[in-house]
Amino acid sequence: MELKEIMNQLSTLTNERTKKYYVSSGAKEPVFGCTISSMKPLFKQLKYNQDLADQLYDTGNYDAMYLAGMIAEPKKMTMQDFDRWIDKAYFFMISDFIVSVTLAEADIGAQVADDWIESDKELTISAGWKTYEWMLGTRKNETFDQERLKQLIELIPLRFNTQSPRAQSSMVDFLQAVAISYPLLHEEALKVATLLGKREIRISETKVRIVDPLNDILSEVNKGRLGFKRKHVRC
Numbered sequence: 001m002e003l004k005e006i007m008n009q010l011s012t013l014t015n016e017r018t019k020k021y022y023v024s025s026g027a028k029e030p031v032f033g034c035t036i037s038s039m040k041p042l043f044k045q046l047k048y049n050q051d052l053a054d055q056l057y058d059t060g061n062y063d064a065m066y067l068a069g070m071i072a073e074p075k076k077m078t079m080q081d082f083d084r085w086i087d088k089a090y091f092f093m094i095s096d097f098i099v100s101v102t103l104a105e106a107d108i109g110a111q112v113a114d115d116w117i118e119s120d121k122e123l124t125i126s127a128g129w130k131t132y133e134w135m136l137g138t139r140k141n142e143t144f145d146q147e148r149l150k151q152l153i154e155l156i157p158l159r160f161n162t163q164s165p166r167a168q169s170s171m172v173d174f175l176q177a178v179a180i181s182y183p184l185l186h187e188e189a190l191k192v193a194t195l196l197g198k199r200e201i202r203i204s205e206t207k208v209r210i211v212d213p214l215n216d217i218l219s220e221v222n223k224g225r226l227g228f229k230r231k232h233v234r235c
Contacts, residue, residue: 001045001046006042006052006064006067007059007064010034010039010042010064013032013038013039014032015038017033018033018034018035019031019032020033021033022093025091026090026091026092026093028062030060031062032061032062032063034067036066036235039067040235042067046067047071048071048072050072050073050076050077053068053069053072053073054068056071057069057085057088058088060088062093065094065098066098069097070234070235072102074104074106075105077102079111082102082103082106082108085099086099086123086124086127091123095126095130096123096127096130096170097130100113100127100130100131100133101233101234103127103131104134104233105234109131110131110135110145110148112128113127113129113132113135114128115128122164122166125163125164126166128170129167129173130173132149132152132174133170133173133174133177134233135233136174136181137177137181137228137230138229138232139229141184144182150185150188152174152178153185156196157195157196159171165202165203165204165209168199169209172201172211175192175193176193176213176217179213179220180220180221180227180228181228183226183227186226189217190214192213193213193214193217194214196213197212198211198212199212
């Protein structure tokens, strides 16, 4: 199926309510407003195809970019490919839920994420932390460098107050992922969660996120979710 035909099909899946939500979250035109479920039949037709994924991503259309993430072949993507994708991610739903999710399935996930965490760009930093969150939620614990995860945990209280709200939010998500999905560092994560305490993160003029990592971690533990892993990262 050619790119033009795919874009035509996406345009028929427009959902005004979904589009309004995407736009209110930061999506810019062009955007159709396709729900994830409505794109799944198209995904089944296309299957995994990195060349086509790159073409869809380069359109700048949010729905096409999301579909690109669905059909991407992360293990075929290089560091340069991921850098190109993150450079074109203009709001958090692309950086944190398309690019980082795709990177989380790549063999070079941790390597790229480490570079991104040291970036001076808000969404790149956020995507770095989110990549680790997605990896922790799916990969076997023995695949991680425990010392590196410990270093990242210890980095949070040192950098938290100097980071952008979006990066702060992703740091909290990472911390909680370590505490729940990587029991080897559960106690260390609890200490940092206690240190952070309950906080208000003003992500935008209209959106404020109240985070309480210690309470959220303990709540998940009480539900018996310590050690929780997903089967897949992508939809």
